[in-house]
Amino acid sequence: MQLYNYFRSSASFRVRIALEIKGLGYDYIPVHLVKGEHRDPAYLERVGDALVPTLVTDGGAALSQSMAIIEYLEDTHPTPALLPSTPLARARVRALAQMVACDIHPINNLRVLKYLVHELKVTEDAKTAWYRHWVRSGLEAFERQLQLLADERSSQGLAPSVLCWGDTPTLADCCLVPQVFNGQRFNVDLGGLPLTMGAFEACMALPAFQRAQPSSCPDNEA
Ligand SMILES: N[C@@H](CCC(=O)N[C@@H](CS)C(=O)NCC(=O)O)C(=O)O
Incomplete structure (x- = not known):
């Protein structure tokens, strides 16, 4: 491939x-x-x-x-597997993934930010404020969702999640980790998001995430 x-x-x-x-x-x-x-x-x-x-x-x-x-x-x-086995759990994981991939990322990607500056003539400061606002508010929603899922798991007698869902990486982690990297790059305030950042840190302790990160890429320019 x-x-x-x-x-x-x-x-x-x-x-x-x-x-x-x-x-x-x-x-x-x-x-x-x-x-x-x-x-x-x-x-x-x-x-x-x-x-x-x-x-x-x-x-x-x-x-x-x-x-x-x-x-x-x-x-x-x-x-x-990157998706759990039951339909309900698969829907939970896909929903988390889509919170990032459908709600946060599309309004903050390169072509949108360039359009704000070059066509709508917003300042660099306003562009940065746009980016930080939508990433922060999206991750706050993600955190609330993780809390709801933690409560649900607890009520069902399931162990607390270490990653976004359970203790093995899922599609949700594949989406969360790059979004956090991007937020860090643009100095988004990531404080007060304990479940989200806990999942991020746990992912980054895994070799697969280390190998996939930007600094491990052959075209990395940092
Ligand atoms: N929904 C698409 C998003 C792809 C996307 O936006 N890729 C960005 C980089 S993360 C890109 O190619 N941007 C080029 C541009 O904005 O001009 C996916 O999940 O693959």
Whole structure:
């Protein structure tokens, strides 16, 4: 498999985590977003949305959208599983993942921030305030949801979660960790989020997350 991606891209990082957890080897193909390489004709030939990541399967299919890619990996390589076994728990994990991937990330990605500055002429300070507001409020919602899930687990006699859900990494962790990295990069206040940051720290203690992080990437420029 080949992963077209960028070291700082949160959506790419999600897929790298999933690949590492499942122990799947892949060729790392860098696509430099700041240089606009995602808009090169050769890339666009296969990728309609002009975004990273794209996973090219062993069969040659180009898959877009990180969540769809991770679900593909889950379907084709079920163990270790990134989704729990019961329908209710799977819905819980998918909901957490979507809080990040659908509610926080889309309004804070590169092209949205560039549009704010270049087309709507907002100042850099206003752009940063936008970013910090939506990431912080999104993570506060995530924290409330983790608390509700902790209460539910406790009432059912289940052990408290170490990660977002349970004690093995799930799709929710694949989404949370890159979002926290991104928030840290832009100095978002991450205080007062004990369950969220506890899950983040527990993930980062795992080798798969270490191997997938931006500083481990071959195109890392930091
Ligand atoms: N929903 C997409 C989001 C992909 C996305 O927004 N990727 C960003 C990097 S994290 C990108 O390619 N940005 C380029 C741009 O905004 O121009 C996914 O989950 O894969």
